[in-house]
Structures are given as C-alpha cells and as structure tokens.
Amino acid sequence: MHIAVVGLSHRTAPLEIRERLSIPEQTMETSLQSLRGNEQVLEASILSTCNRLEIYTLVRNPDLGVSAVNDFLSGHSGLKTDELSPHLFSFHHEDAVDHLMRVAAGLDSLVLGEGQILSQVKKMMRLGQEHKSLGPILNRLLTQAVSTGKRVRSETNLGTGAVSISSAAVELAQLKLGQSRGLDQLVTLETEQIAVVGAGRMSRLLLQHLQAKGASGVVLLNRTVERAELLARDFPDLPIQCRPLSELNQFLSTCSLVFTSTASDDPIIDADRLQPLNRRSTLRLIDIGVPRNIAADAAGVNGVESYDVDDLQEVVARNQEARQAMAREAEDLLRQEAQQFLDWWDSLEAVPTINRLRSSMEAVRAEELQKALSRMGPDFSARERKVVEALSKGIINKILHTPVTQLRAPQNRTDRQQALRTVERLFNLDPATDS
Ligand SMILES: NC(=O)c1ccc[n+]([C@@H]2O[C@H](COP(=O)([O-])OP(=O)(O)OC[C@H]3O[C@@H](n4cnc5c(N)ncnc54)[C@H](OP(=O)(O)O)[C@@H]3O)[C@@H](O)[C@H]2O)c1
Incomplete structure (x- = not known):
C-alpha cells in the first residue's frame, strides 16, 4: 500500500x-x-x-x-x-x-x-x-x-x-491606487467608494481589512440581503449599506473599487454588464472568487481595471521575504510531525506478526488451561476456575508486553523486518494462517 x-x-x-x-x-x-x-x-x-x-x-x-x-x-x-x-x-x-x-x-x-x-x-x-x-x-x-x-x-x-487572500486583495487595491498616483506604495482607502459582493467567510475578512486600511464605508451586496445584514452587525464601527445583488449595476456605476467573493459557479460581472455604465472615472475590480466572479472580458472595457487571485502575486511578492524567514522557523516542526506519522505507518508492518504471536500464545494458554482444569476434577469451584483463567491470561500478557512494544517502537526498517522474521521463526508463526 x-x-x-x-x-x-x-x-x-x-x-x-x-x-x-x-x-x-x-x-x-x-x-x-x-x-x-x-x-x-x-x-x-x-x-x-x-x-x-x-x-x-x-x-x-x-x-x-x-x-x-x-x-x-x-x-x-x-x-x-x-x-x-x-x-x-x-x-x-x-x-x-x-x-x-x-x-x-x-x-x-x-x-x-x-x-x-x-x-x-x-x-x-x-x-x-x-x-x-x-x-x-x-x-x-x-x-x-x-x-x-x-x-x-x-x-x-x-x-x-x-494574513489571507482577502488581506492581499485589500493590499492590491491600495497598491494599484498608489500606482495610479505615481507612488509605489500602499495608500489609504479613505476616499474610495467601495463595494463588496458576497457575504461569506472571505467577505468577512475583506471587511476586516478594509476597516483596518481606512475605508470610510462599504456597500455590501449579496444574493440574500439578510445574510449581508447579519455580517454587517459584526462591524459596528464601519458604516455598511446592505443591498440585494440585483442592484449591482447601480453600484458598479458609482463605486470606484469593487471586490467580489461569491461562490457562484458563473461570472457575475462581464463586459456586457459594464459596457453600458457610462462611467467617468476608473473602476477597479478585484475578484477573489474561484471560479472567477468576473469574466476575463471585463478587463477589456474602457476605464475598467480588473484583477483576479493570480494578480495577488504582485503584493504577495512584496512582503514574502519577511514571511519566508518565519516559514523557516516552522521547518523543524514539520519534519517532526511528518516523522511521527511515518513511524506510526512503519509500525503497522509489525501488526500481522504481533497478531499471529498473540493467537499462537492464546492457543497454548487455552489448551494448557483446559488440561489443568480437567485434571482438577469437579471439586474445583467456578470462582477458583476464574482465578486460574485470569492468572493464565495475566502471565501471557506480561510476557508479550515487552516484545510487542519493541516490535512497534520507531526503528530502522531493516531492523524491524529482521526482528519480525526472528520472532516468526522462533515461535513458528506461519503467515499462511492469517485470515
Ligand atoms: N475560503 C477561502 O479560504 C477562500 C480563499 C480565497 C478565495 N476563496 C473564494 O472566495 C469565494 C467565496 O468563498 P467563501 O469561503 O467566502 O464562501 P462562503 O462563505 O460559502 O459564501 C458564499 C457567498 O457566495 C454567495 N453565492 C453563492 N452562490 C451564489 C450565486 N450563484 N450567485 C451569487 N452569489 C452566490 C453566497 O450568497 P448567499 O448568502 O445568498 O448564499 C455567499 O455570499 C469562493 O469563490 C472561494 O473559492 C475562498
């Protein structure tokens, strides 16, 4: 396997x-x-x-x-x-x-x-x-x-x-705004008219980061307005206007920055929707949906800049160095955890032999117990029989404990296989008897 x-x-x-x-x-x-x-x-x-x-x-x-x-x-x-x-x-x-x-x-x-x-x-x-x-x-x-x-x-x-895809999306918006002003830096979102489409987990994170980066208000559009309203309640310090998705065109006309993060299978925004809007200023669309919420043809519409999750590489690359250093701290821990699993997996190799060893010991115990009990005759009470039976089981378990633990313990594969073959030979354990 x-x-x-x-x-x-x-x-x-x-x-x-x-x-x-x-x-x-x-x-x-x-x-x-x-x-x-x-x-x-x-x-x-x-x-x-x-x-x-x-x-x-x-x-x-x-x-x-x-x-x-x-x-x-x-x-x-x-x-x-x-x-x-x-x-x-x-x-x-x-x-x-x-x-x-x-x-x-x-x-x-x-x-x-x-x-x-x-x-x-x-x-x-x-x-x-x-x-x-x-x-x-x-x-x-x-x-x-x-x-x-x-x-x-x-x-x-x-x-x-x-950090999350949502935080990177907000940073990308800040970066693009900065670049449009000739600055290669993240700028505040305070003066932007912002809409978020979708009210799920990623939209929650978008709202958190928008608030942290200075957004003064957000229009939250969702197929189910009640869900948007529930989400908005968790942001008492951020003015949020909740609207049904059917009003999307209106906000595509008035907003300057629109984030999309719905689980829709098909695009919600495309060139046909954007073309007739007659906007005067640039509309920046940032889509973190996969499959995409914004069709590829949106980028071809005049006055529209459209970005998807692959465009997040640009901001991610900016702070990757610091995070790479943090990632190196985790390497040791990853190795330990992977090794723990592999040791467990290797120890499974011992299970069939251990099972055969137990069955073989159990057969000897049951046979010898039966012989002893029949020699004792009818004078032996039920209670005494139980004590003798428990004694026989206790002896077998004690004897097997150490070898079974040794066979399961983490060790080099060759050593374990050698130990297993030795046990099989010494106790005459035939693999063919496995059910
Ligand atoms: N979770 C992540 O870590 C992660 C990371 C990056 C990107 N993404 C992407 O982000 C998107 C949203 O993920 P999520 O985890 O936030 O999802 P979620 O919590 O399940 O929320 C789904 C959202 O999509 C809306 N929606 C679903 N089907 C729709 C449709 N046919 N038309 C319009 N709206 C629809 C839902 O509206 P209702 O409230 O009306 O149902 C809800 O607002 C997905 O495309 C996902 O691949 C997720």
Whole structure:
C-alpha cells in the first residue's frame, strides 16, 4: 500500500485551469465515491480550495493508483490527459506526507502562513469521514496534518499578522491606487467608494481589512440581503449599506473599487454588464472568487481595471521575504510531525506478526488451561476456575508486553523486518494462517 497525492495549485496551474477543477462541497460525495469505485484506490480524500485541488489516496500500486486519479481529474474537468498533465504534480509516500504537512501549515499557500487553509484541511477530513472515503491510514494522516497546522500557528511567528487572500486583495487595491498616483506604495482607502459582493467567510475578512486600511464605508451586496445584514452587525464601527445583488449595476456605476467573493459557479460581472455604465472615472475590480466572479472580458472595457487571485502575486511578492524567514522557523516542526506519522505507518508492518504471536500464545494458554482444569476434577469451584483463567491470561500478557512494544517502537526498517522474521521463526508463526 502507498500514500499518493495528485493535484495542482497556484504554483503549477493558471487560474483558468484551476477553476475547471474545483470541486464544490455539493459534489464532493459523488467525486469521492467515483474515486473509491476504482479498485486501485483504498482510501481517498479531496482538498479543494481557491488555489489548489489535491487528491490524497491510499493506493495498492503507486503507478496504477496515480493513473486512476489522473483519469478521474480528466473526466471531472473535461480536459484531455495531455492538456492536464503539464499542470499536475504527484508525490508518493514520504514526499506526499511532507507536502500535506506544508500545505496544512500554510507554507505552500500563495499568502505564506494564511489561516484559511487549516480550516480547509479540517473540512477535507470531515467530508472524507462523512462520506466514508477515509480509512485508518488517511484518517491518521489528516489528524497529524491538522495537529501540524495548529502547532505551526501557535508555536511559530508564522501565525501572526492575520494574513489571507482577502488581506492581499485589500493590499492590491491600495497598491494599484498608489500606482495610479505615481507612488509605489500602499495608500489609504479613505476616499474610495467601495463595494463588496458576497457575504461569506472571505467577505468577512475583506471587511476586516478594509476597516483596518481606512475605508470610510462599504456597500455590501449579496444574493440574500439578510445574510449581508447579519455580517454587517459584526462591524459596528464601519458604516455598511446592505443591498440585494440585483442592484449591482447601480453600484458598479458609482463605486470606484469593487471586490467580489461569491461562490457562484458563473461570472457575475462581464463586459456586457459594464459596457453600458457610462462611467467617468476608473473602476477597479478585484475578484477573489474561484471560479472567477468576473469574466476575463471585463478587463477589456474602457476605464475598467480588473484583477483576479493570480494578480495577488504582485503584493504577495512584496512582503514574502519577511514571511519566508518565519516559514523557516516552522521547518523543524514539520519534519517532526511528518516523522511521527511515518513511524506510526512503519509500525503497522509489525501488526500481522504481533497478531499471529498473540493467537499462537492464546492457543497454548487455552489448551494448557483446559488440561489443568480437567485434571482438577469437579471439586474445583467456578470462582477458583476464574482465578486460574485470569492468572493464565495475566502471565501471557506480561510476557508479550515487552516484545510487542519493541516490535512497534520507531526503528530502522531493516531492523524491524529482521526482528519480525526472528520472532516468526522462533515461535513458528506461519503467515499462511492469517485470515
Ligand atoms: N475560503 C477561502 O479560504 C477562500 C480563499 C480565497 C478565495 N476563496 C473564494 O472566495 C469565494 C467565496 O468563498 P467563501 O469561503 O467566502 O464562501 P462562503 O462563505 O460559502 O459564501 C458564499 C457567498 O457566495 C454567495 N453565492 C453563492 N452562490 C451564489 C450565486 N450563484 N450567485 C451569487 N452569489 C452566490 C453566497 O450568497 P448567499 O448568502 O445568498 O448564499 C455567499 O455570499 C469562493 O469563490 C472561494 O473559492 C475562498
């Protein structure tokens, strides 16, 4: 059995490919079932975020398993394998484990150390459990990844600063405004007329950062106005006007800065919507939705500047150096966590031998106990029989405790295999007796 991950991310694939591969929560069950339906795939789990789609599997054979996942991705995206493969990465075993630890810690994120990825790893685990696509191995791996993410955030400086895609989006707006005034720096948003489209988790973070960067007010547009109103209540110091999404055109005409972060499958803003607006000043659109909320043709409209998540690279690069140094602090911790999982995985190799050893000892115990009891005859009371039985079990457990612990303990693979073969030979344990 092998652990393998196949996927793509902002490092390997442009947004137009990533958005074709995203798997929304509603179709996660079908996707997991489809993967598990392949006889190569014993366990499966899917991480789908705005910047990555990664499929973690336990497979019988690494090549056949990875090829099964590639076929699934091709079928899901409608892209031919040769169109898709240049954008895919795959890692096996130790490398797959290391990769997941880095992802959970936010070290593979566009915004280094961002916090949302940990909730997304937790969500991948919850969905895998709910849809019964996880078994003991991936369950343990994901638990270890969540623990890694938590430790990195609590024990290193990487967790400080509340960085996210939303904070980078607000910084990009500040940077573009600054550049329009001939300054290569972030400027305050105080005089901007700002709208945010969507009222989910990312919009909440957008509002937090807009407030922190000096926004004097925001129009919050959402399909469900009540949800926007609920969100607005959490920002008593930021004037927020909540409007239905149907009024979007009005605010595209009057606002200077519009952020979009909805989970809509199709673009909400495109050239046809923008063209008739007849605006006098520049409209800056910043879209953090994946799939995109703003169609690519919006950028071609006169007086419109349109940015998507891939454009965030520009601001991310500005403060990456300081965060890289923080990321290095986390490396040791990642290694420890990955090793802990791999030690556990290696120790599983001892399980069949330990089970055979226990069964063999149990057979001897039961046979000898039976002989002794029949020699004692009917004078032996039920209570005395119980005491003798408990004694026999206690002796076996005590004798087995140390060798079983030694066989399971972390050690070099060759040493463990040698120890296992020795135990099998000494106790005449035949693997053919396994059920
Ligand atoms: N979570 C992250 O870490 C993260 C990071 C970067 C980018 N993103 C991207 O940001 C977007 C929002 O993510 P989120 O986590 O904030 O989502 P969320 O909390 O689930 O909120 C979803 C929002 O999208 C709206 N919405 C859903 N379907 C819609 C449709 N068909 N038309 C119009 N509005 C629709 C919802 O409106 P109602 O209230 O009316 O349902 C709600 O405002 C997604 O595209 C996601 O990929 C997320």
